Amino acid sequence: MxxxxxxxxxxxxxxxxxxxxxxxxxxxxxxxxxxxxxxxxxxxxxxxxxxxxxxxxxxxxxxxxMESINEFMERGLAKMLSRDDLSGNAKGRILYQTSVNCLIDLFESPETTDNQIRCRNMVQHILQQLATDTHALESLKSIVGHNFYIFTHSVQVAALSLLVHSELFTLAHDEMVDIGTGSLLHDYGMTFITSEILERNDALSDIEYYKVKQHTQQGYEYFKHSGNYSEIVLNIVRYHHERYDGNGYPTGIKGDDIPRSGQVAAICDVYSALTMDRPQRKANSHTDTIMIMREEAKKGAFNLELFNNFLEIINERNVG
Ligand SMILES: [Fe+2]
Structure with a gap:
């Protein structure tokens, strides 16, 4: 450790x-x-x-x-986000950090009602911030490197997925909260994989790679068994590595058999993963990431229309 x-x-x-x-x-x-x-x-x-x-x-x-700090920050978050003297970027940093800290607790005990409520509150704050600050995604970048990869990545995927859903589709508020919750938890299954595999910085063997791929199904089964999470949450956890052409995992379903929330999560997941530092490689720039993803999309990895909409949305928000 x-x-x-x-x-x-x-x-x-x-x-x-x-x-x-x-x-x-x-x-x-x-x-x-x-x-x-x-x-x-x-x-x-x-x-x-x-x-x-x-x-x-x-x-x-x-x-x-952290317990006393989390309590302090979450209690004061709404007030903090409505302050006029703080820049949008500062608010974004506060929001994303508070979310990452909250998520760390949620990963430790996902079945605690208190943590689930905190998590839902956090999604609502992210939604609110995305709606009021058109630059809300930019501040995401500034917290990268200050926290553990998986939590920062999950908050990024949540913010991106919420943005895409709010711009492209009409969902009820509760469904949006489920989109956010599912995205925050999409990689929870990684906690079942031994840290030796996760922290390796050389290539994984076939068996190790197989084990890593299990995180989707394992996370899904865990949350399904708990009975506390909606179908939207379960779909995101299970299908965020499926590919539109059927070359993904764990089930290999293709096209629009993949639930839409899973298709969006897949695009946001790849974008976030490529733009962050990993043990094996440095972060790709926004431009390089788009180039890599465009190639993948052309080969059929993503729903092309959805991918083009995604590009438009993040370019509009100046994420690059
Ligand atoms: Fe994943």
């Missing part, structure tokens, strides 16, 4: 002076975490201005302190 597991990044915009919980805050300096504020010292407006002047974007906390 890497030492980063013990640290979480907090955007300084989300540290409300005078109100932040009594936890120690650390600065990252030369690859080390250096104490910036002891738990009993109050974080002041001067602290905030000084850090801003030095272009410090993030402070770090010990993961053991």
């Amino acid at each position: 890497s030492k980063d597991r013990y640290w979480r990044a907090i955007s300084i915009d989300s540290i409300l002076p005078e109100h932040f919980p009594n936890v120690a805050l650390f600065l990252m300096s030369g690859g080390n975490y250096v104490l910036y504020k002891a738990p009993d010292r109050v974080f002041t407006v001067d602290d905030y201005s000084r850090l801003k002047r030095n272009n410090t974007e993030f402070l770090y906390v010990r993961s053991g302190d």
Whole structure:
């Protein structure tokens, strides 16, 4: 387990002076975490201005302190997102970070009602932010690298899927929340795969690759068995690696036999995965990602009409 597991990044915009919980805050300096504020010292407006002047974007906390921070951030989120003095980008960073932190808890105990409610609330905030801020997706990029891949990736897929569904289709609010929830949980099945396989940075053997591919079916069976999740959620978890030409997994169904939510999730999943750093390779630029995906789409991997609509939507939102 890497030492980063013990640290979480907090955007300084989300540290409300005078109100932040009594936890120690650390600065990252030369690859080390250096104490910036002891738990009993109050974080002041001067602290905030000084850090801003030095272009410090993030402070770090010990993961053991996350419970009180999550509570503080989730309680204040609606207020924070409606503040006029924060830029859209700052709000986006706060929102995505809070979502990532919430998702970490959800992955740890997905059956806790409290975590499910938190997760649904988070999806509603993301929806709201996407509707009010046309640049809401840009701030996603700034949190990449500060958190664990799978959680950041899941929040990205959720934001992208929600955006695509809200621009292209007419869904009831509850269905949209299910789209968001399914996207947040789409890779939950990865938790059944041993970390040696997931952290490998060389090529996987056939057997290992087979095991990784099982995450779709395993996640699906887990949530189906729990009985707490709707068909939309189950479809996204199960079908996000299916391909339009039938070359995907786990079932190999093709064309419009793949539920629409699964088709959208597949496109958003690939886009997000390619634009993020992975142990085996660096992140691709937006332009390169589109080029790679266009080739795949031409070969039949995605529903072409849906893919073209996706491109239009993300170009409109200046994601690149
Ligand atoms: Fe996946």
